Amino acid sequence: MGNTIPFGERDGVMYRAFEVENGLACGCVCPACHRPLNAANQGKIVSPYFRHVQWEDCLWGHKEGVRRAAVALLVPPHSLLLPGFQGTVSVNTLSGLPLAQEIGFGPSSIIAERVERFVAFDEVIAHAVLHIGERQLLVRFKMSARAEYERYQRLKALEHSSLEIDLGELTLEQINDPVAFERAVLSDLDNRRWIRSARGQQMEARTREILQAQAHVAEARWAKEQAHLQAVADAQRAEQKRLAAVRAKEREAHWANQKAVALEQSSKPRPHNVTGERELREAQIVGTTVKISAEYGHGTECSTCHLVSPPNTAFCLYCSHDQSRMQPVSIAKDFADTFHMRMRSSAKPDHSLRAVPMLTVEPDL
Ligand SMILES: [Zn+2]
Ligand SMILES: [Zn+2]
Structure with a gap:
């Protein structure tokens, strides 16, 4: 698909190639470089698309057009389906047995009160910022397989929730199909995931607090048990030592006694009735x-x-x-x-x- 351009821009509005006149008469410019586009909508086999009138060193027309068309769909009254959240919180304890608990919530829909487009947060562009009351939700439309690790680390450090919606897999046919495209942007649970879920993080922090309190109680009990076991072992050792000393004394007395008897015996003659x-x-x-x-x-x-x-x-x-x-x-x-x-x-x-x-x-x- 590479450089086929699915959306042309005219007066700030995004048009698909079949929605405008053919060729240069479409009056559209590239959403990325703003140079004129030709609409190619007469093909019977190939899906309609735009191309630059002159070959330009512009690689962004496809990506930019899809993103801007997607952002336009987030404007109310459209509702956006948010993914659920799942996680496990675990806390280590002194006894070596970690305490763990599953947390999570299901998918839910929101309708923004206001949508801001292409806003920079700490050098990372949020393609859309949805405002709901005091809250802001940052949305990034992913258009390539490129790793976003650094960007997402920055977004994770913000207090706002942030969401990735992956549109990189869409074909030109799917983009040209308004219903399929709208579904991909607004309600396909398979192409979206949280970069950071504030609700999930709160849930995690609360659960961690509870588990930590439980761990403290368990650890105190464990330490008490250990102290008790130690005391029992110490007492056993002391008793063994005492018994060994008693036995050593008895043995000494026994040997002394045997020596005395042996001495007395040595003066008596041995019996003569047995030979060998x-x-x-x-x-x-x-x-x-x-x-x-x-x-x-x-x-x-x-x-x-x-x-x-x-x-x-x-x-x-x-x-x-x-x-x-x-x-x-x-x-x-x-x-x-x-x-x-x-x-x-x-x-x-x-x-x-x-x-x-x-x-x-x-x-x-
Ligand atoms: Zn361009
Ligand atoms: Zn013996």
């Missing part, structure tokens, strides 16, 4: 197990030497091995009678002997 080390250890395991289960019905077995101490004994009475776990065991009376038979094929005596070649304290059987 394995048999001796086996007899000690069987002996302590049967003795304790006969006395209490259950006991505590050392995971290292396998000798059995009375129930709930914290430290092995015999091997003083540092890594021993003391596990509860019980042996039924009738089972105890045959226990020594089973121990003969058990790995426990060997394991015991390997882990503890010399018991600190010999059991008194």
Whole structure:
């Protein structure tokens, strides 16, 4: 379409090529450079259009004409359909969970009380400024795919709402069709979007305020919970420390006691009825197990030497091995009678002997 000119200007009014006489007799000038135009409206196949009488270095006749014809349509009583607005407001919180809320409103129509044409705001031209009461709505008609980023940043900084209506996709046929053109300018929701919606921004600011207040409440609650959890963890650590100290003391006392018993034992002779080390250890395991289960019905077995101490004994009475776990065991009376038979094929005596070649304290059987 490039340089076909859909509108010619005569006495400040925009005419389509089929609305005027053919050729130079149209009396129109280019809306951009104001030099004379020829109307070409006799074609059967091609849509009517204007061209410069002489080839001119003018690239703006198309764009300028469409924009000015579009602005003329905004004048009351025409109503302009405004797009809706959608957004999400989210606020970060200390706990890491952001608070978010959807906001928005639907499309609505306005009729301007007054329309100003081509007004500059901070070096950006608003093609139309619609006045409604105290409010102003800035309209830009986009005519090319060119990025408008810088311009729109400037418009966004203004207090007024601003709207983009994209007419760059319209064909000459659509522009020449008054109904289609009017629809594109006034009421096609697909070609318009907010550059800045004052209403949307207010909505966003209000929602942000509410969410921030909610976030403060949530954060205070969260901080309180964290403090509580911290206090609980601190108390647990302190209790663990205390228990470890108690246990260390008990262990120390236990070892001191074992040393004393061992010293006393060293002066006594060993029993002579068993010969080998394995048999001796086996007899000690069987002996302590049967003795304790006969006395209490259950006991505590050392995971290292396998000798059995009375129930709930914290430290092995015999091997003083540092890594021993003391596990509860019980042996039924009738089972105890045959226990020594089973121990003969058990790995426990060997394991015991390997882990503890010399018991600190010999059991008194
Ligand atoms: Zn021109
Ligand atoms: Zn032990």
